[in-house]
Amino acid sequence: MVARLRPLEAQARVEGGDALRVFLAAWGYAHGALDQFTVADAATAELIDMGEREGNAAATASAFALRATMLQLSGRLESANEWIAAALPWAEKTQDEPLRYWVFMTAGDLALSTGHLQQGLFALQAADRSALAQGNARRGAQARITLAPLRLALHDVDGARDDAREAFRLASGAGNMPLQLAAKIIESLVEEEAGHRAERDRAHQQARELARRIEPPAVGASAINPAKGGPAWFGTQAEVVQQLADLHLRSRNYAAARRYAEQALELSRQEGGEEAVDLATISLGLAQLGLRHTVAGNELVNRGLAALEKGSTKVRLLAQLNRHAELLDELGDTAGALRQSRKALALESELVRNDRVSTVLDLQRRSSFEQNQRALESLKHDNELQASELERHRSERRLGLGLAAAMLVVVLLTVALHRRVRKANRALQAHNEELRYVGLHDRVTGLPNRRALEMRASELEGCAFVGLGIAINRFGRIMGSLGHVAGDELLCQVAGRLKPIIERAGGRLYRLDGLSFGAMLPPLGDAGALRGLLDELLLAVKPVFIVQRQQLAMTLSIGAAECPLHGAQTAEVAKAVQLAMRQAQSQQGNSAVIYTENLSVNERERLALETQLSQALDRGEFELFYQAQCDLNTRRLSGFEALLRWRHPDGLIPPDRFIPIAEESGLIVPIGRWVLHQACRQAKTWHDAGRDRPVMAVNISPRQFQHPEFMATVREALRDSGVDPCCIELEITEGAMMDDAESTIAKMAELRALGLHLAIDDFGTGYSSLAYLKRFPIDRLKIDRSFVRDLGRDEEGAAIVQALIQLAHSLGMTVVAEGVEDSHQEACLRDWRCDLMQGFGYARPLPEPGASALLEAHRAESMHDG
Incomplete structure (x- = not known):
């Protein structure tokens, strides 16, 4: 491939534009497949420069996707997943369907490899739509073949069957027999899972006939997949069963994973293939570990790893080492996890070194x-x-x-x-x-990079030192609004302020990734000196930054840990730094946190809660409460706000505990879809029962609002429920609107065209631009409860509330005050001509029966007054 591409370079550079972009992506991919990642990195850098210089979204998407693919080929899956996530919004801005297909398929494959099954489902569905838009039956079949095992792992047997049969239909239309074989193998396993023996045997017989018709070279050729950097397409039943075992492992369904791994091991021995036997052995061992069969599990995993080390690629071995380390860490075996992590790190360093040597x-x-x-x-x-x-x-x-x-x-x-x-x-x-x-070194700031930090950390193994992790808050918003050039300039300015402080303390500053820095310093003597250094770093970024003639306010989240106080090994200290930095990021504004043992406990509790949260929707543990809103002048009920509650088996969990976890993990998207459907159905039920037509307000999270499927979700909820759209109000937070203001304006115009009401929630807590505010098609403004709480005691807060009411009225909006709890607050708001109020002073959130009773009482009172 490299030999065929080389004579095309001159012509591609003369033509420029898409010709050069496609050439660079293919050039980098081909060298990455040859383990020459340095050449691939050079192609990535040139694509990024092209994207910044020409404003070419396709070039930027290609660069990020190429970088993700190279990281995937070298076994660094978590980093690859972060890069492909950055590529998705750029791919959405293009109309290049082959590029979008590549990005979505790679995103889906990486999400599955890192255990994010729901994200993988959404990405693969988007890839299927892209293949349909191209009219490319082969790519459509590939997408459906990847989707089918995933749906089976998520217990969607009907969906898996539909995908397998559609994949066979598309592969037949494309004349691709290896893909037809893969589809029939999957269909036979789906029917076996469903208990349909006759259908299973028929699909299995069709697969055997296809296998006899395919010549061995054709089967080998089908394993090459230029559309994405993922694994080979399924050619045997053992490969499909192995994929199902891995999917169940990633979803922590260890019993099902063991069942499929045992079946994969038996099939691999029958069909031949030492590497397939080794991978099945490792998956079976991991499933046994998950079921707490520690001795048997470790013995199987170690046997498979030893065999894999002798006969497989180092990248494949690296991926299996990382899987073992992650599971040991989840099960609390820190020592075992560290041993495997060290092996993985050494192997990754060897791969990087080989890349340089080959270059x-x-x-x-x-x-x-x-x-x-x-x-x-x-x-x-x-x-x-x-x-x-x-x-x-x-x-x-x-x-x-x-x-x-x-x-x-x-x-x-x-x-x-x-x-x-x-x-x-x-x-x-x-x-x-x-x-x-x-x-x-980092290309933008000139600082030493993550690789330099890792080398320094290995030199300090066993020595005392202080480690810092420094994250720039809300950096993505700046990049989305001003572009990469402004982002790079801001990064350089931040580095210029932090570097002298770190160096005066005898340390060195490193650039780790897009929005974070790291530092290593000699011991400072005591906790007071460390706290003083952290405060100095926070103070350094308080003065505003001037970037492209614009003033930007910037805050940091800093985590700190010491060796050997917080860990005897550098890997343990790095983990402590990450936990402390994550805790700092959960706080508002400038913050710095020094690691304590409680952070590890909190992190384990958070991971356990996230696992339970991922199953709560399927278990029916969510329900909606409804808090009434009333007209301030008449004190008559005017509507409800739908509020999500989680009734966990151990008791009701407050929303402020699980909503941030759902937002960060991406679970908020399916949960938010359920909330919207449920609220629309309840509003329709009230209307049909003759209980007036109160407006139903539904909160939309930032991640849900920015999701590619959001508009489709809204249309589906309205269609399925049959509710009148004018009775539904979507509440969108101020921060979500400002992340990409131009795109937000277009999306809100679509929502208004559907007949929905729109409200801006938590107004006054973000950084809205008034120039944009008057362009947003907003019906209602909600004043955050933090401004209402101190009415009568805080004159400055009262002045802000009055100003917000006047501003909203001047823009033709109605105003809702949240958190009204006493008659004094209510009187002040009424005097200032606020339209509506919501809070304990009028009604507490109620489950559906209580809300229905309140609505019925209001209707009876209205009829009596009439």
């Missing part, structure tokens, strides 16, 4: 080619000398002149050759130095 060897081969060219020139000159020797027999005079000229040419060529050799050696040495520098 240097390539340069040396080029130098050798130049030396051969010089040898050919010398041989040509020798031939000329022989010709002159023949001329000597003809003329004595010409002989003397020929010898003199030949000697002069020899001297000149020798000098020229010597100079060229020296120049080539200097160029090679300079290039090696440049590679060494680029490999250890």
Whole structure:
């Protein structure tokens, strides 16, 4: 592939635009497949430059997807997942369906590899739609074949069956027999899971007939997938069963995982293939560990890893080591997890080192080619000398002149050759130095990068030091609003303020990734000195930054840990730093947290809660409460706000505990879809029962609002419930609106066109621009309870509330005050002409029976007054 691409480079660079973008993506992908990741990184950097220079969203999406694919090929799945997540919004901005298909398929594959099954489902569904838009039956079949095992792991047997049969239909239309074989293998397993033996046997028989018709070279060729950097397509029943075992492991369904792993192991032994046997053995061991069969599980995993180390690729071994380490860490075996993590880190370092060596060897081969060219020139000159020797027999005079000229040419060529050799050696040495520098430094800030930090950490193993993790808060909003160029300028300014402080303390500042820095310092003596350093770093970013003639306020979240106080090994200290930084990010504004043991306990509790939260929707543990809103002038009920509650088996869990977890993990998207459907159905029920037509307000989370499927979800909820859209009000937070203001305005216009009411929630807590506020098609403004709480005691807060009411009325909006709890607050708001109120002063949140009774009482009172 590289040989076929090389002669196309000149033409691609002349044409530029999409031609160059596609060439660079293919060039980087091909070298990455050859483990020459440095060349792939150079292609990635050029694509990023193209995206920034030309404002080319497709180039940026290609760069991020290429980087994610390279990280996936090198076994670094979590980092790859972060890069492909960054590629998704850029891909959404393009109309290039082949590019979108590549990004969505890679995103789906990485989400499955890292255990984010719901994210993988959404991404693969988007890839299927992209294939449909292209009219590409083969790609559609690939997407459906990847979706079917996932749906089976998520217990959606009917969906898995539909995907498998649709995949077979598309593969048949494309004339692709290996894909037809994969579809029939999956269909047979789906029917077995459903207990339909006759259908299972029929699908299995069709798969056997297809396998006999496919020649061995065709099966091998089908394993190459240029559309995404994922695993080979299924060619045997063992591969499908192995995929199902891995999916159940990632969803922590260990009993099902053990069942499929045992079946995969038996099939692999029957069908042949040592690597398949090794992978099935490892999956069976991991399932046994998950079921707390520690001795048997570790024995199986270690046996599989040992066999894999002898006969498989190092990248495949790296992925299995990371899986083992992650499960041991989840099960509380910290020592075992650290051992496997160290092996994985050593293997990853070896892969990176091999990449550099291969690149240097390539340069040396080029130098050798130049030396051969010089040898050919010398041989040509020798031939000329022989010709002159023949001329000597003809003329004595010409002989003397020929010898003199030949000697002069020899001297000149020798000098020229010597100079060229020296120049080539200097160029090679300079290039090696440049590679060494680029490999250890960040391209934007010039700071040492993560690899340099890891090298320094290995040098400090066993020594005392202080580690810091520094994250820039809300950096993504700035990038989304102002672009990468402004983001890079801001990063340089932040680094310029932090670096002198770190260096005065004897440490060094590192750039870790898009929005975070790290630092390593010698011990500072006591906790007071460390706290003083953290406060100094926070104070350094308080003055506003000037970027592209705009003033930007910036805050940091800093985590700190010490060795050996918080961990005997550098890996333990790094984990402590991450936990402390995550705790700082959960706080508002500038914050710094020093690690304590409680953070580890809280993290374990949070992970347990996230696991239970992922199953709560299927178990029917969620319910809606409804808090009434009333007209301040008449004190008549005007509507309800739907509020989510989680009735856990251990008791009711407050929303402020589980909503942030759902938002961060992405579970808020399916949960929010359920809330919207339930609220619309309840509103329709009240309307049909003749209980007036109160407005039903539904909160929309930022992540749900920005999801590609949001508009489809809203239309589906309205269609399924049959509710009048004018009775539904969507409450969107101020921060979600400002993340991408232009896109938000267009999306809100679509919502208004459906007949929905729109409200801006928690107004006054963010950083809205009034220039944008008047462009948003908003019907209602909700004043946050933090401003209402101190009415009568805080004159400044009262002035803000009055100003917000006047501002909203001037823009044609109605105003709702949240958190009204006493008659004094209610009187103040009524005097200031606030329209509606909501809070304990009027009604508490009630489950459906209580809300229905309140609505019925209001209707009876209205009829009596009438």
